[in-house]
Amino acid sequence: MKFSASAAAALLAGANFVEAFSIQSAVPHIRQPTFLKATVDEFDSILGEGSSYVEAANSFSRKSSSPIVRVPDGSPAATVTLASSVAAPAEGLLGDDLGFEDDLGLGDLESAIGETTEEISVDDNPLLKNEILKRQHEKALKKQQFKESGGVMKYVKNPYLLIKGKDFSDITVTVIIPATLAALALRKVGEVVGGKLNEIANNNYQEAASKIAYHAGDIEEMQLLFKQCMKKNWFQGAVTYKGPELFKKVVQYFLKVTRISPATVSSLQYLASVCKITDDEICEYFNELGTADDLASATPLTLMFLAERIVKNKSSKKFLRPMIRQLEGRFSEDIVKRMVTDIGVQAYRDAIAEAGKDQTKMTEGWKVLGLDKETATKTFEERKARGFMTLREELKDEERKQLAKEAADRAAAAERLRNMFDEEGNVVEDDDEDED
CATH class of the missing domain: 1.20.5 (Single alpha-helices involved in coiled-coils or other helix-helix interfaces)
Known part of the structure; x- marks a missing residue:
C-alpha cells in the first residue's frame, strides 16, 4: 500500500502535533503575531529518530492553550489540517512493520510547512474584554500624551499653535467663538460679583460713617473705626474700594444729621488725610452735591465753608465754580461771602454753649473754623453776657x-x-x- 508524502506525515505526526493546525471557531480578543519556521529536525519523529517530536509538541503547548496557524490558500498544509480531524494518535503508527515503498518527499513537506505563518496567541487582558476599562485606558493614555506634549502651557507660551495649520472656519469655531463667549461670561460674572462687593462696601461705609460722626473730634477712636472698616471690606472681598468712599459717606452724614462744629471740621480734615482723597476729588464731590436741584441753598453754602477749611490747594477750587455761579444767581457775591462766614460764627457760638457755664477763657476751636481773633472774642463775650447758655437753653x-x-x-x-x-x-x- 502506498501513501502520499503529506498524508504519511500527518498520520505519523499524531493528533497532538496536528492540533496546532486546527482552525478555531471563536476568534480570540488579543492576537500577538509571531513567525515560526519549521526545520527538518522537527520531523525526526516521522522517521522514528530522536525525540524532537515531543519537544515540539511541548513547545506549542506552552506558548498557547489555543494556538492558531494561518496557512496560505492552496498549501499542502491545508490538506493536513483537514486530515487531522480524523487522525489517530501517533502511538501505534510508528511501528517497525510499517513499510514505505514510496519516497516521503520531505523536501516538499518542509517547503509547505516552512512557509511563513502567523501565530496569534491570546492573553487574558481585561481592557479589551470590558468597554469601560478600555475607554478609561484610552482616556488616561490621551491625557498622558497631552501632558508629555506640553499641556495647556504650550499654547500660553506660543499662542500661534492655536491657529497653526487651520483655515478661517476652523479658527472661527475653535478660537474666536469660544473666546467671545468666555469674554461675555467673564464680564457677566464680573458685573454680578462687582455689584455684590459694591453693596457690601457701601453698607460697611455707611455703618462706619455713622460711628465716626458720633465720635467726631476723637482722633484715636476715628482711627480705630477707619481701620476696622478697611479690614472688614478686605475680609469680605471688597479690596478694590478705597478710603475716598468712606470720606464721602461721612460728609453726607454730617450734612443730613449733624451741625457744623470745630469737631466736624477737624474730623473731615483728618479723614481727608487718612483716606488719601485729593483736593480735586473733594471739590468735584462737593460740586456734585451742591449743584443737585433738590437741595436747599444752605447745603451749597455749607459745602463752600467746608471746602475753605479742608482744601489746601487753591487751584482745586476751580471745580467749585459751577456751584458758586448757582449761588450767585440767587444772591449777590457779598451776601454769599457773608453767609459763608456766618456759618463759622454760628458754629463757634454752639461750641461756646457746649463748653459750659464755668468758662474763664476763650473757647478753643475758632482757629479751626477760620475765624479771626477779633470776631472770636466778640462772639465769646456775647455768649458770656447771656450766661453761656447752651443751644437748648437758648x-x-x-x-x-x-x-x-x-x-x-x-x-x-x-x-x-x-x-x-x-x-x-x-x-x-x-x-x-x-x-x-
Whole structure:
C-alpha cells in the first residue's frame, strides 16, 4: 500500500502535533503575531529518530492553550489540517512493520510547512474584554500624551499653535467663538460679583460713617473705626474700594444729621488725610452735591465753608465754580461771602454753649473754623453776657420770651376791648374822634 508524502506525515505526526493546525471557531480578543519556521529536525519523529517530536509538541503547548496557524490558500498544509480531524494518535503508527515503498518527499513537506505563518496567541487582558476599562485606558493614555506634549502651557507660551495649520472656519469655531463667549461670561460674572462687593462696601461705609460722626473730634477712636472698616471690606472681598468712599459717606452724614462744629471740621480734615482723597476729588464731590436741584441753598453754602477749611490747594477750587455761579444767581457775591462766614460764627457760638457755664477763657476751636481773633472774642463775650447758655437753653429762653410776648399782646388787646364799652354797654366814643 502506498501513501502520499503529506498524508504519511500527518498520520505519523499524531493528533497532538496536528492540533496546532486546527482552525478555531471563536476568534480570540488579543492576537500577538509571531513567525515560526519549521526545520527538518522537527520531523525526526516521522522517521522514528530522536525525540524532537515531543519537544515540539511541548513547545506549542506552552506558548498557547489555543494556538492558531494561518496557512496560505492552496498549501499542502491545508490538506493536513483537514486530515487531522480524523487522525489517530501517533502511538501505534510508528511501528517497525510499517513499510514505505514510496519516497516521503520531505523536501516538499518542509517547503509547505516552512512557509511563513502567523501565530496569534491570546492573553487574558481585561481592557479589551470590558468597554469601560478600555475607554478609561484610552482616556488616561490621551491625557498622558497631552501632558508629555506640553499641556495647556504650550499654547500660553506660543499662542500661534492655536491657529497653526487651520483655515478661517476652523479658527472661527475653535478660537474666536469660544473666546467671545468666555469674554461675555467673564464680564457677566464680573458685573454680578462687582455689584455684590459694591453693596457690601457701601453698607460697611455707611455703618462706619455713622460711628465716626458720633465720635467726631476723637482722633484715636476715628482711627480705630477707619481701620476696622478697611479690614472688614478686605475680609469680605471688597479690596478694590478705597478710603475716598468712606470720606464721602461721612460728609453726607454730617450734612443730613449733624451741625457744623470745630469737631466736624477737624474730623473731615483728618479723614481727608487718612483716606488719601485729593483736593480735586473733594471739590468735584462737593460740586456734585451742591449743584443737585433738590437741595436747599444752605447745603451749597455749607459745602463752600467746608471746602475753605479742608482744601489746601487753591487751584482745586476751580471745580467749585459751577456751584458758586448757582449761588450767585440767587444772591449777590457779598451776601454769599457773608453767609459763608456766618456759618463759622454760628458754629463757634454752639461750641461756646457746649463748653459750659464755668468758662474763664476763650473757647478753643475758632482757629479751626477760620475765624479771626477779633470776631472770636466778640462772639465769646456775647455768649458770656447771656450766661453761656447752651443751644437748648437758648431755644427754651427764646420760646419763653415769645410766649410772654404773646401773652402780653393778648392782655393788651383784651384791655382795649373792655375800654370800648361803658358800664351800660354803650360804645365809648374816643375824644379824639369828637374833636375831629
